[in-house]
Amino acid sequence: MSSSGSSALDEAERGSRPAVDLERALEAILMVADEPLPLVSLATALGSPMAAVRQSIERLVADYDGEGDGPVRGFELREVGGGWRIYVREAFDDIVKEFVLTQNPTKLSQAALETLAVIAYKQPISRGSVAAIRAVNVDSVVRTLLGRGLIQEAYTDSETGAIHYETTPLLLTSLGINSLDELPPISPLLADGRDGFDGLI
Known part of the structure; x- marks a missing residue:
């Protein structure tokens, strides 16, 4: 042929x-x-x-x-x-959330904690923006935080399709605070104390 x-x-x-x-x-x-x-x-x-x-x-x-x-x-x-x-x-959101929380009692990794901090201070924020701030791929870390119920999808950008994330009330409970306003100022933790996360992009 x-x-x-x-x-x-x-x-x-x-x-x-x-x-x-x-x-x-x-x-x-x-x-x-x-x-x-x-x-x-x-x-x-x-x-x-x-x-x-x-x-x-x-x-x-x-x-x-x-x-x-x-x-x-x-x-x-x-x-x-x-x-x-x-x-x-x-209909199964609560069941899955309870399962994830009870089956994953281990502490968060340093990478997860850093990503969670970025989301907490900059929310709502897309995964791409988080990756730009941390200068590393954060796909697996975001999945972990979602699975732990510490962050959730806030909205999806209608133009880019990018999902923006925000923290959940569970984070407040875990930190023992009533609102995000009680988080410590981020500036003292950075080099010049003025630019916040924006200075890292």
């Missing part, structure tokens, strides 16, 4: 890939996504037409919501800020 014939056959096989494979691939990507992923990013990652990806997303949403013969899942696929991401279903 000629190379051109083989290429055409490969393209035909790729084009005829069952939709269920595309849906499983979408699940795999969405399971590790830290932020909502737009359709164009998903389509590019999978090398599939946006229309096919959109249809697969719709089928996954219906599947997780228990439409048809399947059960309602403990998680859901939501569109937030122009992108898609898997979230714990709201």
Whole structure:
């Protein structure tokens, strides 16, 4: 068979890939996504037409919501800020929070404490801005803080899709304070005591 014939056959096989494979691939990507992923990013990652990806997303949403013969899942696929991401279903928020807090009693790492401090003083703040201030990748640390219930999503920027984070009442309880106003001034902890975190960007 000629190379051109083989290429055409490969393209035909790729084009005829069952939709269920595309849906499983979408699940795999969405399971590790830290932020909502737009359709164009998903389509590019999978090398599939946006229309096919959109249809697969719709089928996954219906599947997780228990439409048809399947059960309602403990998680859901939501569109937030122009992108898609898997979230714990709201009905199970308290159960998951309690589990995470009881199963993770270990102390926070230095990296987690530093990231938490940046968020506490600069909230609401995006993960990218936190990373810029600390000059390191903070993806895993942010996940840890979310899992511990010390921070939460405040809002998603409608233009960039970036999630902004803020601290939770649990942090106040953990620190033994009534409000963030009781946090010590950050300036004395910095070199010149004037610029705050902004001087570190």
